[in-house]
Amino acid sequence: MKHFAALYNAIDASTATSSKVAALVDYFAHAAPADAAWSVAFLLGRRPKRLVKSADLRVWAAEAAQVPDWLFEESYAQTGDLAEAITLLVPEQTAQETSHDIAWWVEERLLPLSRMEPALQRQLLRDSWHTLVGTQRFVFNKLLTGAFRVGVSDGLVVRALAQVSGLTAETIAHRLMGQWEPTAPWYTQLVGTQTTDADWSRPYPFFLAYPLEQPPESLGATSDWQVEWKWDGIRCQLVRRRGRTFLWSRGEELLAGRFPEVEASAEWLPDGTVLDGELLAWRDELPLPFSELQKRINRKTVGKKLLAEVPCRLLVYDCLEHNGHDVRSEPMTSRRAHAEALVTPLPGGATIGLSPVVHADQWDTVAAARDKARETRSEGLMLKRRSSPYGVGRKVGDWYKWKVNPLTVDAVLVYAQAGHGRRAGLYTDYTFAIWDGEALVPFAKAYSGLTDVEILQVDRFIRANTVEKFGPVRTVKPELVFELAFEGIQQSTRHKSGIAVRFPRISRWRQDKPVREADSLETVRALLHA
Structure with missing residues (x-):
């Protein structure tokens, strides 16, 4: 895990493409085939399916950190990242640092979790948290929660593998298409110069x-x-x-x-x-x-x-x-x-x-x-x-x-929830409503489209105008109007408004428009029929 964590740090610490490719080349040039195989899978966004229930994970992490559940939940809400909250709260025990690398941790610690009873899961996780330190533990937790991401594109991974293998980037990209299992023999074949008939069903990169x-x-x-x-x-x-x-x-x-x-x-x-x-x-x-x-x-x-x-x-x-x-x-x-x-x-x-x-x-x-x-x-x-x-x-x-230009509707902000990752601690997940007679009916959710300055302004409004709280969700005074853009519209029995839209996002904040002038369900139905 030490070498993969070092690679994570090297990629995360630089915005220069050349530095990231150099770090990848150095890692793949020295990694064992099994470690390289799992690393390729994770860098390309292939993650293990959920291994542990999130609720159990939070309870066990709070126990290991010796903090009450409410304090752990508040910490989680502030970080917006469960892996980061666990890494920060659970004390390290540096004396037990391990020499095992990524393949061992995945195959001997992470994957077996899905076949274990909760009591055994709890014990294995506590042992792992007490063994790993720093970035190693953070990466382990990211893989555990299915949230592992790092700032490197698929293209850079392909470039690095091409340099290490001496093959063309097109050949590597083609071999990475389709279904494959991250094993040592697979990785050896991936970077090998010998052609094989094993992948005759394989598609081409799009x-x-x-x-x-x-x-x-x-x-x-x-x-x-x-x-x-x-x-x-x-x-x-x-x-x-x-x-x-x-x-x-x-x-x-x-x-x-x-x-x-x-x-x-x-x-x-x-x-x-x-x-x-x-x-x-x-x-x-x-x-x-x-x-x-x-x-x-x-x-x-x-x-x-x-x-x-x-x-x-x-x-x-x-x-x-x-x-x-x-x-x-x-x-x-x-x-x-x-x-x-x-x-x-x-x-x-x-x-x-x-x-x-x-x-x-x-x-x-x-x-x-x-x-x-x-x-x-x-x-x-x-x-x-x-x-x-x-x-x-x-x-x-x-x-x-x-x-084509998107369809648009003017809607009212009625619910808000805190975001995750970079937006943790800010209310950035919004639910919007439209008029149905004299009532506002929830219509769509949107998470993008505002500038950083606008996000801060809306966040302040939400905190000062919260009417009710339902867990992480706040009901806010219906006073802000936004123009929502979306690609398609259709009838839906799953939504209270009877309408569902595709890819909704905020196109602008209508500070010039009073709430009563937001669009109605009748107007939106006209879009549907048109």
Whole structure:
């Protein structure tokens, strides 16, 4: 644990990319394969599932710290981080410092917790807290609570591993895709120069678009760009190899069995095919709301009733592998031609189709198409340079997303709760309401959009105007109005207002607007029907 904690400190102490990569290279160059494997997993955001109930963890930490529960809870509320609260409150016993590194602590201490009775969990955790010191104990607690994060991107980890192994960053990124277990043999294979057939089901790293923040005219001639609809579904890759089909989400989850109608259509595709596209709930030549697709996302098996109620379709954007050859380095126009050659011959009724190209000869026409995006139930447009290769991750210059302007509603702040991490101790989690006759009905929650100065001002208002407290939640006087922006709206039986919105955030503080002029449920329903 000592070496991994030292790496954590080195990354946390610097904002320079070169320093972070150097620390990673030094660590991976000397780490044992098992330690390196777990380190890669944690640095890439893969965490163990919850190992201990949070309530038990807080009680046992208070006991170990010899403080009353209320004092521990107050400390936790101030830090906004359970791992940090435990690390600060539980006394250290430096004489027992361990020499075991990260793999031992994960495999011998953390993972066994999920199979233990509470009494054994309590004893193991107390022994661990009394053995580890400083950053080592903080990192252990972060892993224990599932909250481990450190300021290094996936791209920097890939760069470091490429330097250590002598392989290209593209090769490392590809090998890290899909499902894998962090073991010593896996890590040896990851950085090894020998190719293997073990990962024939593996997808490619996804290429991502940047938001368009400049006028589209600045991109040059429209003839240099392919314009497509930006769909609101599940970005995925369809991999067809060795007579089998694999659907991978952008989150690197294998969607086996969840979309059998798409897998059935994929059987018509030749081996050595990888397509990039969007999974959508689809009926009558239009996508259904994302909430319909959600009904199928977490189902391991799908019954006939759900298949009939929520039919799905894969709209293909791109071709990444053709006849068993990686074609990502070919220009967009060539890859689109491969996709058309593969998808167009599919038989009628197939649930795989091409995402249509929006034909436009000038930017005014493109802008007009964007304005009509909601009529096609899309989020806006994608602009892809025709000469662009299929890259890795998010790069500026080749792919842009130009989303429609969000919907907005003026709503009243009615509840607040303290934030976590950097915002611990400040009220930054807000619930907003709209008018239903003479009553305010909770409508949406939002956590982002205010400046640091505005957060402090709102925090002071909340503390001075609290009406009631319910645990960590405060009811506040309904006097502040904010404009909320969101991407989509739909009916919902789970919400008191009968409305649910997607990705709500604060777009501005309406200090010019009195509370009675906030929007009504009737106004919001009009948005829904529109």
